[in-house]
Amino acid sequence: MTIHPRAFAHVRLTVTDIERSRAFYDAVFGLPVAFDLPPDADRAAREQLAFLYGGVIYQLGNSLLGLRPVASDRFDEDRVGLDHVSFAVDNRAELEAAARHLDELGVPHEGIKGIGVGYILEFRDPDDIALELFAPDS
Numbered sequence: 217m218t219i220h221p222r223a224f225a226h227v228r229l230t231v232t233d234i235e236r237s238r239a240f241y242d243a244v245f246g247l248p249v250a251f252d253l254p255p256d257a258d259r260a261a262r263e264q265l266a267f268l269y270g271g272v273i274y275q276l277g278n279s280l281l282g283l284r285p286v287a288s289d290r291f292d293e294d295r296v297g298l299d300h301v302s303f304a305v306d307n308r309a310e311l312e313a314a315a316r317h318l319d320e321l322g323v324p325h326e327g328i329k330g331i332g333v334g335y336i337l338e339f340r341d342p343d344d345i346a347l348e349l350f351a352p353d354s
Contacts, residue, residue, distance in 0.1 A: 298345070
């Protein structure tokens with residue numbers, strides 16, 4: 217028997233500075249917040265949301281993307297663990313719009329690359345975590 221997952225439930229990235237990371241992810245993706253500790257949270261709420269570790273969790277379609285601010289080093293895709301996170305978009309036109317958006321934000325990125333089955337646009341977050349947008353070849 218094997219396990220048959222149908223999708224990722226969530227991905228959580230470990231970051232060094234939650235304010236800097238939130239500003240980046242808010243500006244780049246504008247995802248709605250699913251879980252966040254309100255500044256005026258009482259003790260019960262703080263205990264219930266302790267799994268956030270002072271971070272935030274965004275809603276990404278039917279999945280969640282979290283930021284957990286406990287890192288003290290820098291990302292390296294050549295170490296054991298995460299290589300990169302790839303986000304799906306519908307088509308190449310969305311990649312072109314995303315490249316313009318990243319330019320407006322001053323976020324460095326690679327050019328759009330064809331990879332046979334589609335196209336990718338690569339960039340990095342403030343902790344140097346490798347991010348990618350993928351559009352299928354249609």
